[in-house]
Amino acid sequence: MTKNIKILILLIGCSIGCISCSSEKKTERTPNIIYFLADDLGYGELGVYGQSIIKTPNIDALAKNGMMFTKHYSGAPVCAPARYVFLTGKHAGHSYIRGNDEWNERGDVWNYEEVYLNPGLEGQRPIPKNTVTLGDQLKKAGYTTSIFGKWGLGAPESDGIPTLQGFDFFYGYNCQRQAHNLYPSHLWENETKVLLDNQLVAPRTKLDSLADPLKEESYVKFTQNDYAPQKIQEKALSFIEDNKDTPFFMYYASPLPHLPLQAPKADVDKYRKILGEEEPYLGNDSYFPNRYPRATYAAMITYLDRQLGELIKKLKEKGIYENTVIIFSSDNGPTYLGGVDYNYFESSKPFSNGYGRTKGFVYEGGIRVPLIVSWPNHIKPGTSSEHISAFYDLMPTISDLAGITPPNSIDGISFKSTLLDQKQIQHDFLYWEFPSYNGQQAVRMGKWKGVRKNIFDGNLDIELYNLETDITEQIDIASQHPKIVARMKNIMKQEHEPASNEKFKFKQLGDL
Numbered sequence: 001m002t003k004n005i006k007i008l009i010l011l012i013g014c015s016i017g018c019i020s021c022s023s024e025k026k027t028e029r030t031p032n033i034i035y036f037l038a039d040d041l042g043y044g045e046l047g048v049y050g051q052s053i054i055k056t057p058n059i060d061a062l063a064k065n066g067m068m069f070t071k072h073y074s075g076a077p078v079c080a081p082a083r084y085v086f087l088t089g090k091h092a093g094h095s096y097i098r099g100n101d102e103w104n105e106r107g108d109v110w111n112y113e114e115v116y117l118n119p120g121l122e123g124q125r126p127i128p129k130n131t132v133t134l135g136d137q138l139k140k141a142g143y144t145t146s147i148f149g150k151w152g153l154g155a156p157e158s159d160g161i162p163t164l165q166g167f168d169f170f171y172g173y174n175c176q177r178q179a180h181n182l183y184p185s186h187l188w189e190n191e192t193k194v195l196l197d198n199q200l201v202a203p204r205t206k207l208d209s210l211a212d213p214l215k216e217e218s219y220v221k222f223t224q225n226d227y228a229p230q231k232i233q234e235k236a237l238s239f240i241e242d243n244k245d246t247p248f249f250m251y252y253a254s255p256l257p258h259l260p261l262q263a264p265k266a267d268v269d270k271y272r273k274i275l276g277e278e279e280p281y282l283g284n285d286s287y288f289p290n291r292y293p294r295a296t297y298a299a300m301i302t303y304l305d306r307q308l309g310e311l312i313k314k315l316k317e318k319g320i321y322e323n324t325v326i327i328f329s330s331d332n333g334p335t336y337l338g339g340v341d342y343n344y345f346e347s348s349k350p351f352s353n354g355y356g357r358t359k360g361f362v363y364e365g366g367i368r369v370p371l372i373v374s375w376p377n378h379i380k381p382g383t384s385s386e387h388i389s390a391f392y393d394l395m396p397t398i399s400d401l402a403g404i405t406p407p408n409s410i411d412g413i414s415f416k417s418t419l420l421d422q423k424q425i426q427h428d429f430l431y432w433e434f435p436s437y438n439g440q441q442a443v444r445m446g447k448w449k450g451v452r453k454n455i456f457d458g459n460l461d462i463e464l465y466n467l468e469t470d471i472t473e474q475i476d477i478a479s480q481h482p483k484i485v486a487r488m489k490n491i492m493k494q495e496h497e498p499a500s501n502e503k504f505k506f507k508q509l510g511d512l
Contacts, residue, residue, distance in 0.1 A: 030141070030402050031375065032315075032324040034250045035394070036308055037086075039079070039150065039179075039258035040359060042334030042342070043368055044349035045301055053275075053345060054298045058309030059372065062328060066374030067383045067419060073444070074332045075391035077359055077366035077434055079176055080124055080152045082331040082391060083253070087133045087153075087165075089395025089410030092433045093495040098504040099436045101125040102177065103155065110177065112202035116185055119156040119193065123175040125501070126160025127153045132407050134395050135166020138249045141404045144168050148236040149253035152176040156188065163190050171235040172253070173228070177203075179255045180287065182262040183224040187231060196226035203260065204286045213280045213289070222288045227264060229256055233307050237314050244318040249398075253331075254307070257300040259338035261290040267303055271295035281339030293339035325375045325401055327394070333358040333366040352472045362432050362442035362451055363473050379419050387418045388444065390430050431495040435504045441496070443488045448481075449473065450488035455508050462488055 043049055047056045048063040075085025076092055076099075084090075084097035092098050102109050103125040107118075115121045135145045146169040147162050154160015155174065162170035173179040174188045180203040186195050201221055211218035236252060261281065272295045283289035290296050308328065315321035334340065334347035336355040342348065348358050348365035358365040371389070373379060396414035399406040406412070411431075417424040429445040439455030447468045452460065462485050464478035478485050498511040505511035 029323070030143075030247050032248050032250075032320060033138075033143075033327070033398055033401060034252060034311065034324060035086075035327045035398070036252045036311070036329075037083075037149075037254065038304055038328075038330040039253070039255050040332065040335050041257060041301065041304075041330035041370070042345075042347035042358070043330075043351065043365070043370055044346050045257075045334065046370055048372070049370055050349055051345070054301045056301065056305040058305045058312065059328060062308070062312075062326060062374050063372045063382075065376070065381050066326070066372060066379050067385055069371035069373075069385050069387065069389065071386050071388045072329065072369060072371035073388075073390040073430060073432075074330070074367045074369050076432065077332045077361055078436070079150070079331055081434070084127065084153060086391040086394050087135070088131065089134075089392050089406060089412040091390070091392050091411040091431050091495065093431055094411060094497060096127055096131070096500060097125075097153065098499055098501070099434060100152075100176065101501065101503055112177075112200065115175075115178070116200055122178065123155025123158065123160075124152050126155060126158035127165065129159040129164065131165060133166040134398060135162075135249070135251070137166070137395070137399055137404060137406065138402055139166055139168070141402045142247060143402065144243050144246055144248045145251075146170070146236075146239050146248065147251040147253060148172055148232050148239070149251075150176065150179050150255050151253070152179075156191070156193070161191065167251070169239065172232050173255060179228075179258065180260060182228050182255060182260065183222070183226065184228055187228060189235075196228070196231065198224040198226050201288075203288065204283070205288065206283050207289050213282060213291075216291050219289060219291045222260075222262060222290070223265060227262075229254065229303065229307065230264075233310065236311065240311070240314045240318065240320075244320055247402075249402075252311070254304055256304040257297060259335060259340065260288040261293050261296040261300070261339050262288065263296050263299040263303055267299035268292055268295050271298045271302075274298075283339075285337040285339070287338040290339055294341050294344060297340055297345070322376045325373065327398075328370065328372040329391075330369040332369065333361075335359050350471050352474070357473075360434075360437050362434055362440045362453075364449070364467070364471065367432060367442070373419055375419065380421060383421075385418055387415055387424060388427060388430065389413075389415050389418075390427075429491055431491060433492075433496055433506075435499070435506060439506060439508070441492045443491050445484075445488065445491070448484055448488070450478075450485065450492075452492065455506055458508055460508065462492075464488070 048060040076082040149172045185200040281293040351365035392412040396406040400414040400416040432442040434440045441452040443450040451463045463476045465473040
């Protein structure tokens with residue numbers, strides 16, 4: 001064999017090897033990422049977290065196949081600020097959105113008839129145009145980005161709509177107020193208003209004056225044709241179908257199980273057989289009346305669970321389940337009104353339950369939420385983690401999973417290392433503030449939890465709890481640990497910067 005022939009064979013071999021390597025790299029693409037966020041789902045309302053009445057087999061299976069976190073926190077105790085914290089990686093002391101802001105200087109934004117005719121009255125105050133969101137991050141990394149469900153961070157025709165905030169595709173509710181009806185008159189697809197086969201029935205609508213509250217037919221107008229969660233699910237499944245060959249990020253912001261109590265009759269009937277007879281809810285808290293409130297609430301959570309199962313089934317059908325990270329959580333703790341029997345379901349177990357301790361408040365029941373992460377062949381199945389984390393850790397964690405660097409100006413720390421059973425960097429503390437329900441701040445520092453409430457009344461005292469011995473936050477031991485309290489006071493001072501929106505400012509903390 002001549003020297004030239006040997007060189008030619010060597011070159012051909014190298015070329016084949018390079019082609020093989022190239023093909024192999026193409027199959028090792030970055031993972032798809034689905035962040036599935038429930039709305040007002042309590043820590044204790046999932047089977048894997050201790051729920052004994054409501055059935056959640058798909059979520060429980062997700063935990064069995066992945067990692068369940070027991071010390072994960074929302075970014076805020078209500079919808080909009082929690083979602084902003086998730087999307088930006090900034091805690092509430094540095095956030096643009098720190099509470100629910102209905103932008104009501106535009107007019108009568110709670111008049112559903114007027115809003116239906118005028119999109120300029122719909123939606124919440126928009127986040128600024130220059131906001132760097134997780135969607136922006138992932139688009140730069142080559143991901144196709146989407147949101148399905150509830151937005152709440154910018155009205156139609158404003159700079160805050162999803163398609164101007166890093167998302168290629170959006171379908172669902174632009175407006176939180178519109179999501180107070182699960183059979184709404186319309187949803188949005190990108191910038192287009194999509195009419196549904198439902199009559200406009202405004203929240204706060206009661207039973208007809210002559211209706212018998214014990215008869216099921218008296219409630220018929222509150223269950224119509226197009227159930228928004230089903231329409232949202234159909235679009236999400238189509239998105240997976242259309243993007244199976246490219247990396248995608250799906251932010252699935254379900255409106256369930258947020259009030260009002262509405263679910264398809266067949267799903268409610270299944271729980272009626274289990275739970276038996278019950279008293280109706282007559283709409284005393286400005287939400288729709290409901291004949292079977294317990295059965296309906298349970299049905300809404302099981303419906304949510306089934307939808308997650310359908311997404312997983314679709315991923316498996318398309319052969320991409322193994323390369324998809326699924327993250328499941330809830331935006332805050334459970335509600336205390338609207339016919340929800342939180343004591344019957346022990347919605348906040350093992351934390352304190354009811355008004356003042358759940359949604360809207362910075363105690364554990366209001367901000368500690370479920371977190372389950374699945375990534376086949378990467379996360380060890382059936383594992384549990386006590387790593388202390390919060391919503392603002394999702395920006396760096398998801399960026400890390402996608403192989404990109406998060407922005408510098410964030411408060412979060414990636415917990416990818418925890419997912420992969422590697423050494424994890426820990427937070428020195430977690431911080432919250434909430435300029436509603438009379439003004440609140442909170443700090444978690446190891447086993448210690450500090451709460452400052454009624455700030456707008458001039459109260460700057462800090463309650464202190466040891467969460468290892470007092471998970472329900474009943475015994476204030478601030479007087480026994482003045483040094484811990486002093487440190488938390490300093491954290492509350494250093495982490496709070498005055499909000500740009502006057503509505504979110506704390507004059508008692510020196511904001512001008």
